[in-house]
Amino acid sequence: MLPPMTGAATSQSTVGNDQTQSSAVSSSQTLNVVDTSDSTSGVTTSTANNLVTGSASGxxxxxxxxxLQADTTASTTLNVTTNAGASTTLNTAATGNTSDMTGVTGAAALTGTFAQTAGPVNVNATSQMNAGGVPNGSTQTGALSTGTQAFANSAGFTNQDSALNVSxxxxxxxxxxxxDGVVLQWSPGTAAVSASAVSNNLTGAGTGAASQTINAVQTMSGGITQAGEYADFGNVQTAQSSASAVANNISTTNENGGLSLTDTQNNSAYVQAQSQVTAYDYGSAQASAYGVGNSVLAGDYGSPTTLDNTQTNSGDGVSASASFSSTGNIGYDAGASATAMGNAATGYACSSxxxxxxxxxxxxxxxxxxxxxxxxxxxNRSVSGVATAVGNSATFYVSKPGG
Incomplete structure (x- = not known):
């Protein structure tokens, strides 16, 4: 007779995953709106390979x-005749390979090896809003939010009160x-529009008594990483436009336990971010562009932060451009900010x-x-322009949270 099992035993689950996408994946939608009083929304997503794993016990x-061996595309088009309503929201995303691993309180060790490869294909996300008005009329929405994203490879790790060790x-x-493109005649509220492209992306977030040990290698060696935001407004109260393009990106944070990140990032492809805004009448308008070859962040509010970082950026270069123009009536506050970096690294810990x-x-x-x-x-009342170009940027510090 076998003895009864005790609570000291810890179960171990295993997952083996092998995914190959060799034919095109695409999604598209067109919304034709004449007049609506409430809201307009559209969500368009395409994903080639998707893996989700998690544990709450053991x-x-x-x-x-x-x-990924074929194109992955997502496209959204919104045509407005008169009124898109009090709010308009458009989200468009194209992702080649994505994996997510989650452990919550009750989970034991989370371990794994993850490999993602995107071949010489296209991963494209596009969004266009056409609301330029009609003769003797006005095309409007109360507030606008657009988000267009493209990822070739993306991996995310989230653990709570558990230990994570992955490669x-x-x-x-x-x-x-x-x-992402917008043509809008009138918005009395905030119009926040954005485009973001990342070739290789990794995120890690530990909470509670979690600890993280991550070994990561990212290589971008072909094609281009590009994000473009183009917004044309007639009359807008607040316009916010942003474009972000990063070839290789790693962002890891932890609340309490130790954080150890060892990474190697190599980019030899062109990176471009462009944000362009025009308006006739406006309260405030801001165009922002952010382009980086390799970017890494490691931050821990508890135990030590250990970072072993190697970054190499070569090839055709990194470009970021932001512009705002208005030839209409008197405006109030206008700004344009562009930041381009070859390599960027940030690490921090909590002094208190x-x-x-x-x-x-x-x-x-x-x-x-x-x-x-x-x-x-x-x-105009105020004008602010910023252009920052850095080859290699490294910032490491120990300070109080928020200080």
Whole structure:
């Protein structure tokens, strides 16, 4: 007779995953709106390979391989005749390979090896709003929010009161492009529009007594990483436009337990972010563009933060451009900000929590880095322009939260 099992035993779950997408994945929708009083919304997504794993009890080990060998596209079009309502929201996303691993309170160790490969294909997300008005009429929406995103490879890890130890390899030769366009005659509220493109993306978030150990390799060696936001307003109270393009991106944060990140990032492809805004009448308008070859963030509010970072950016360069122009009536506040970096690294720990940082950092940039900001306005209350270009940027600090 077998003895009864006790609560000391810890179960171990295993997942083996192998996914290959070799034919095109696409989604599209067109909304033709004449007049609505409430709201207008549209969500369009395309995903080639998707993996979701998690545990609330016991350990979990995952071995995953994902391969993208065909185009992945998503497209949204909104045509407005008179009124899109009190609010308009458009979200468009195209993703090649994506995996998410989650552990909550009750889970034991989360472990795994994740490999993602995107071949020489297109990962494109596009969104266009056409509300330019009609003769002797006005086309409007009370408030506007658009978000257009393109990811070739994306991996996310979230753990609460558990230990995470994973290795990831992300490789892309794809063209990753997010394009968002808006033509709007009138909005009395806030119009916030954005486009974001990342070839290889990794995020980690630990809460409670969680700890994280992550080994990551990211390589972008073909195609382009590109994001474009183009907004044309007639009369708008507040216009906010942003475009962000990053070839390789890692962002990890932890609340309490230790955080250890070892990463190698290599980019040899062109990166471009462009944000362009025009308006005839406006209260405030801001255009922002952010382009980076390799970006890493590691931050812990509890135990030590350990970061071993190696970044190499080469090839055709990194470009960010932001512009705002108005030839109409008197405006109030106008701004344009462009930031371009070859390599960017940030690490931090909490001084009031007894945290420390241990960093080994190596950054090499041989590519051109260009940032351009442009403003052209009629009589105005304030004008602010910023253009920042950096080859290698490293910031490491220990401070109080919020300080």
């Amino acid at each position: 350990g979990l080990n995952v071995v995953s391989s994902q391969s 990831t390899t992300q490789t892309s030769t794809a063209t990753t492009d997010a394009e 929590c007894g945290g420390v940082i241990n960093v080994a950092n190596s950054q090499t940039n041989s590519a051109g880095v260009e940032a351009a900001s442009s403003l052209s306005v009629a009589p």
